[in-house]
Amino acid sequence: MDDVRAEVLAEIRRTLAADLEVAGPVELHHQLAADLQVDSVGALVLAVALEDRFRVSLAGTDAPSVVTVEDLVVVVERAVREGRAR
Amino acid sequence: MNEALAAAAASASGLTFVDRTEGETFVTYGDVRARARRTAGALRARGVETGDRVALVFPTSPAFLEAFFGVLLAGAVPVPLYPPVRLGRLAEYLVSTSRMIAAVGARLVLADATTRSLLGKAIESSRPPLGCVTLGDLGPAGELEAEIGPGALGLIQFSSGSTADPRPVALSHDGLMAQLAALRALLPREEALPQKGVSWLPLYHDMGLIGCLLQAVYYPGPLVLIPPELFLARPALWLRAIARHRATISVAPSFAYALCAKRVRDEDLGGADLSCWQVALCGAEPVSLDSLDRFARRFGPFGFDRRALRPVYGLAEAALAVTFTPGDREVKATRVDPVRLAATGEAVDGPRAVVSVGTPVPGTDVEVRGPDGSVLGELRVGRIFVRGPSVMAGYFGQPEATASALSGGWLDTGDLGFVAGGELHVCGREKNVIVIRGANHLPQEFEEALAGVEGVRAGCAVAVGFVPEGEDGEQLLVLAERARGTGPPADDEGTVERIRRAVLSHTGIRPHTVRLLEPGTLPRTSSGKLRRNEALRRFLAGALDPPVRVGRLRVLIEVVRSALAFTRVRLGGGAGRPTSA
Known part of the structure; x- marks a missing residue:
C-alpha cells in the first residue's frame, strides 16, 4: 500500500474513533454501515473530514456507491490523484 | 411571496x-x-x-x-x-x-x-x-x-x-x-x-x-x-457564526442542542460570546428537556441565556408552526408517568418530563380530541387537531390522503398530546411516522429492510419511534417476532445483530432497540395487519405478552390471520397449538 492509501486509511480510522465513537479495529473489508455501524450522519461526518484533510471534493465522484472502507479509500485516493480540488 | x-x-x-x-x-x-x-x-x-x-x-x-x-x-x-x-x-x-x-x-x-x-x-x-x-x-x-x-x-x-x-x-x-x-x-x-x-x-x-x-x-x-x-461534521461552526454575527435568533431540533453540548469543546469556541442569542427555538422533533438543560449549562459560561430557549411545535402540513412558547421564561415541563400515559391516556405525576410547546400561533386553533371526537380537558391525552390560515391546501394529487387528514377545515396532525396549564404538550404519535434528528421516516422503510433476515418471522416486524429514558430524542425501535421453531434463546443474539445490520445498511439509521418476540405477540387488526401504535403502546406499558395457549378455534383464527399477514403456517403436533413455519 503506498503513501496516499495509507494516509487515507489512517484518517478514516482516526475519524471513526475520535468523532464517531467506533470502537475496535477498522479494516479495508469492513462495510461502513453493516460492520462499523456508521449511519447517514456518520457518513457525512466522515466525508467532510476526508475532504478537509485531503483538500478534495467527494461530491460528483462515485462516493455515493461506497460500501466498504476500501471503496472509500479508492474514491479518496482517486480524487487526490486527479487533483479534484474543492 | x-x-x-x-x-x-x-x-x-x-x-x-x-x-x-x-x-x-x-x-x-x-x-x-x-x-x-x-x-x-x-x-x-x-x-x-x-x-x-x-x-x-x-x-x-x-x-x-x-x-x-x-x-x-x-x-x-x-x-x-x-x-x-x-x-x-x-x-x-x-x-x-x-x-x-x-x-x-x-x-x-x-x-x-x-x-x-x-x-x-x-x-x-x-x-x-x-x-x-x-x-x-x-x-x-x-x-x-x-x-x-x-x-x-x-x-x-x-x-x-x-x-x-x-x-x-x-x-x-x-x-x-x-x-x-x-x-x-x-x-x-x-x-x-x-x-x-x-x-x-x-x-x-x-x-x-x-x-x-x-x-x-x-x-x-x-x-x-x-x-x-458542515454543521453535522463541525457543530461549533453554528455557535461561532451566531457569536461572530451577533445573531439574535436561531432554530434547531433538539438533537442539535444535544450534539453541541457533547461535541463542542471550549477551544472550538475561542471565547465566543453567545449573549446576543435571544431566541433559541427548538422544534421539528420531540423536545428533550434534558438536552436543552445540558446545552444551557454547557454554554452558560459563554454568555448563553437559558431563557432564550423556546420549544415549539409544528408540522409540514400546517406550513410550519402550530404553537410557540412565550419568551423570557425557563423551559416548562409537566412530569408524567409514562406507563400510565400509555396504558390509560391520563397524564398523572411521574418520572418523565414532557416539555410544553406553548400556545397556538396567532390565527391558529388547536384542539386535543378523544377517540369519539370530543374535545378533552386538561391532562387527558388525545389527538391534536389544528385549524388556521396556513394549513395546507392538501396533499398534491392525492385526494384520498387529503380527505383523511383534513376535515371541516381541521387538520388531523396524527400527533398525541395533552393540555396542561393551558399549554400544549406533545407526548406521542398515532400516525405512522418516525422522527429521527428532525427528519421524518415512514416505518415501511425500516420494515422492508427486514425482508429475508434469518430468524425473523416473515412480515411480522414493526418499526416505531420512541424516546428512551435518558436519550436526547426519538429513536428507532424494532419489534420483531421470531421465526417459528427458532425460539429463544437459540440464536437471539445473532438475529438481533442481523436486524441491526440490515436496517442500518438499507436506511442509514441505527436502531436504538431491537426486541425479539414470541410468534403472535404483535397486535393485529381483524384483517391481520400489524398495529404499530398499539404495539408501541403495549411496549411502553410493559404489556407485550406472548399469546396464551389456545384451543382449536383460536388455531383456525390464528391460521387465517397469519395467512393474511403473508405468513405461511403449517399445523403440526397435536396439542392444538400452531407450530413450525
Missing part, C-alpha cells in the same frame, strides 16, 4: 453563505431578486407555465435562491428536494427522488451541475417533460415577474423523505404569507432590536425554508446560512 421579495430587495439586507473554511459570501436581496427575475424569464422561455411544478435539487448555496425565487417569479410552484447523500446509498436516493418528482408531476427539474450528473436514473424513470437542467443551461431570455392569482399554490414540500409513499404537502401563497405574518408577530418588536438570524437547517425542509429563509425575506432582515453537512 413575490411582493415580499420585492420589499426585501429595497432594503440593504441580504444573505450570508458560510463555507467550510468559514469564508463568507454576501448576497443582497436585491441581487437575489434581479437574478431570480432573469431565471423566471428563462424558465418561461423553456416552456414553464403558471402553476407548473419545478423540482429543485441544490445544496445550500446562492444558486438555490436564484432557482427557488426564479420559479416563484415565473408563476410556477417550487418543489425543493434533498440533494444526494455524500457517501453510499445512492440507489435508494435515486428511487426516492424519482418518486417525489413523479408525485408532483414536475415539468422540469433544476439542479446544480454536480447533482445533475448523479440524477440520471431518477430523471429517466420519472420523466419530467422538460428534463433536468442547470441554471447555466437556461441561457438569457429577458426578465419576468408573473402575477400571482388568488389561491395559487406557492410551494410543495414533502413531509418525509421516505421512499415508500411520498406525501407532497401543497401550500398556497396566501397560506405561506399567513404563516410568515404569524411568525413575525411572535418575534421581539423590530424597533426594540432588529432580528439577525443564523441557520444550518436544510432548505428543503419546512423549518429551514419557511421558518428561516422565507421569514428573513419577509421580515426583512439578514440571515447567515451554513450547509447542514
Whole structure:
C-alpha cells in the first residue's frame, strides 16, 4: 500500500474513533454501515473530514456507491490523484 | 411571496453563505431578486407555465435562491428536494427522488451541475417533460415577474423523505404569507432590536425554508446560512457564526442542542460570546428537556441565556408552526408517568418530563380530541387537531390522503398530546411516522429492510419511534417476532445483530432497540395487519405478552390471520397449538 492509501486509511480510522465513537479495529473489508455501524450522519461526518484533510471534493465522484472502507479509500485516493480540488 | 421579495430587495439586507473554511459570501436581496427575475424569464422561455411544478435539487448555496425565487417569479410552484447523500446509498436516493418528482408531476427539474450528473436514473424513470437542467443551461431570455392569482399554490414540500409513499404537502401563497405574518408577530418588536438570524437547517425542509429563509425575506432582515453537512461534521461552526454575527435568533431540533453540548469543546469556541442569542427555538422533533438543560449549562459560561430557549411545535402540513412558547421564561415541563400515559391516556405525576410547546400561533386553533371526537380537558391525552390560515391546501394529487387528514377545515396532525396549564404538550404519535434528528421516516422503510433476515418471522416486524429514558430524542425501535421453531434463546443474539445490520445498511439509521418476540405477540387488526401504535403502546406499558395457549378455534383464527399477514403456517403436533413455519 503506498503513501496516499495509507494516509487515507489512517484518517478514516482516526475519524471513526475520535468523532464517531467506533470502537475496535477498522479494516479495508469492513462495510461502513453493516460492520462499523456508521449511519447517514456518520457518513457525512466522515466525508467532510476526508475532504478537509485531503483538500478534495467527494461530491460528483462515485462516493455515493461506497460500501466498504476500501471503496472509500479508492474514491479518496482517486480524487487526490486527479487533483479534484474543492 | 413575490411582493415580499420585492420589499426585501429595497432594503440593504441580504444573505450570508458560510463555507467550510468559514469564508463568507454576501448576497443582497436585491441581487437575489434581479437574478431570480432573469431565471423566471428563462424558465418561461423553456416552456414553464403558471402553476407548473419545478423540482429543485441544490445544496445550500446562492444558486438555490436564484432557482427557488426564479420559479416563484415565473408563476410556477417550487418543489425543493434533498440533494444526494455524500457517501453510499445512492440507489435508494435515486428511487426516492424519482418518486417525489413523479408525485408532483414536475415539468422540469433544476439542479446544480454536480447533482445533475448523479440524477440520471431518477430523471429517466420519472420523466419530467422538460428534463433536468442547470441554471447555466437556461441561457438569457429577458426578465419576468408573473402575477400571482388568488389561491395559487406557492410551494410543495414533502413531509418525509421516505421512499415508500411520498406525501407532497401543497401550500398556497396566501397560506405561506399567513404563516410568515404569524411568525413575525411572535418575534421581539423590530424597533426594540432588529432580528439577525443564523441557520444550518436544510432548505428543503419546512423549518429551514419557511421558518428561516422565507421569514428573513419577509421580515426583512439578514440571515447567515451554513450547509447542514458542515454543521453535522463541525457543530461549533453554528455557535461561532451566531457569536461572530451577533445573531439574535436561531432554530434547531433538539438533537442539535444535544450534539453541541457533547461535541463542542471550549477551544472550538475561542471565547465566543453567545449573549446576543435571544431566541433559541427548538422544534421539528420531540423536545428533550434534558438536552436543552445540558446545552444551557454547557454554554452558560459563554454568555448563553437559558431563557432564550423556546420549544415549539409544528408540522409540514400546517406550513410550519402550530404553537410557540412565550419568551423570557425557563423551559416548562409537566412530569408524567409514562406507563400510565400509555396504558390509560391520563397524564398523572411521574418520572418523565414532557416539555410544553406553548400556545397556538396567532390565527391558529388547536384542539386535543378523544377517540369519539370530543374535545378533552386538561391532562387527558388525545389527538391534536389544528385549524388556521396556513394549513395546507392538501396533499398534491392525492385526494384520498387529503380527505383523511383534513376535515371541516381541521387538520388531523396524527400527533398525541395533552393540555396542561393551558399549554400544549406533545407526548406521542398515532400516525405512522418516525422522527429521527428532525427528519421524518415512514416505518415501511425500516420494515422492508427486514425482508429475508434469518430468524425473523416473515412480515411480522414493526418499526416505531420512541424516546428512551435518558436519550436526547426519538429513536428507532424494532419489534420483531421470531421465526417459528427458532425460539429463544437459540440464536437471539445473532438475529438481533442481523436486524441491526440490515436496517442500518438499507436506511442509514441505527436502531436504538431491537426486541425479539414470541410468534403472535404483535397486535393485529381483524384483517391481520400489524398495529404499530398499539404495539408501541403495549411496549411502553410493559404489556407485550406472548399469546396464551389456545384451543382449536383460536388455531383456525390464528391460521387465517397469519395467512393474511403473508405468513405461511403449517399445523403440526397435536396439542392444538400452531407450530413450525
